[in-house]
Each structure stands twice: as C-alpha cells, then as structure tokens.
Amino acid sequence: MTNAARFARFVQDMTRLVEGQGGDEPKLLDKGAQLLRELVTHDDWLPDAFAAPSDDSYRQYLLHCDPLERFSVVSFVWQPGQKTPVHDHTVWGLIGVMRGEELCEEYADAAPDRPMRRTGAHRVRPGDVDRVSPRIGDVHVVSNAGEQTAVSIHVYGANIGAVERHIFDEQTGALRPFVSGYHNATLPNFWDRSAEMRARLAE
C-alpha cells in the first residue's frame, strides 16, 4: 500500500506556502526545497502507475495541480540514457530526485545564430533538490545518468503541462515554442482516507 497521506500532506504544505510566500520567490524556493527534500527522501507513496517508464521517451505524469494553477507536481520517469532537449520553463521549478541518478546540464540564455553555451553540469542523487527559474537560470538538459530507471518529483509555479515554453537548437540557438502536456489522462487518488476513518470506528 502506498503512503498516500505523505503526498497529501506535501500538497497541503505547498498550498500554504504558495498562499503565504507566493510573491517572494527566493523564500518560496528555500521552503519549497525543504518540503520536496522531505518528500523524496521517503520513497513509499508514489503509485507504480506513475513511476512506469516507456521505451519511447521519458514520462511526465501529473500528480497534482493547484485549483488556481499556482503550482503543479509532476513525476518524471527516465530509463538509462533518456534525456530532455535543451529547454526552459518560464516559471520557477524544483526538481527532487527520488530514485536513481540524474544529470543536470545548465545553459546560458540563447543568443541568435550562436551555439548554446553550457555553463555547468552536476549530478542529482536521491534527496537532492535542484532549482530553476528565469531569475536564477532557466535553461537546461536533464538526463538519466545512471544504470537504473530514475524517478524525480518536480514542482513548478504553474500548471506546467499547459505553459508555452521553448526548446532550443544546441548548435544555432534557434528556439521553437512547445507545450509539454502530460502522459496521464487521470490523476492518482491520494485522498481516500476511508481505511483510516474505518479503523477509528472500530476502536
């Protein structure tokens, strides 16, 4: 059985955070990173269907979207070698690794007719939380850097699957708009608390 209460609590805490600190991105990212670190260091809550890889490409499953679209929570699942194109987000994002190991390669903002300039790369391991935003650096490539399936949990400052973003050509810096969407059509149910309530009745 998955520990649904853990994820439900995370959503409640993130909702309070966005409500209280929504206008202060540095504070929001600091506190949000703490909450996400706590979530991804306990690998007992994600239903298997939302951790299922595909041979076609990495998967992105929507786990929760704030009703006011102030934030969304997505599970990313990567087989060894799978990677994103060079892309941006246009909103803040937190990336917490829960299984396996990922490689984040950062790029400077694109300049027309110039190759993209890579500014850094680092490995992200279980319990690590990475940050992106137009304010602190928003262009990167993420890949599975390990030998096993990797799962990371991402939180973004919008309904990210519906945001118009950009993919960049690494050689020319040319950008094209894209909307990522999600691979799932239905959401996981983290809110069925009937077992807990029935246990209380039986006390």
Ligand code: FE2
């Ligand atoms: Fe990204």
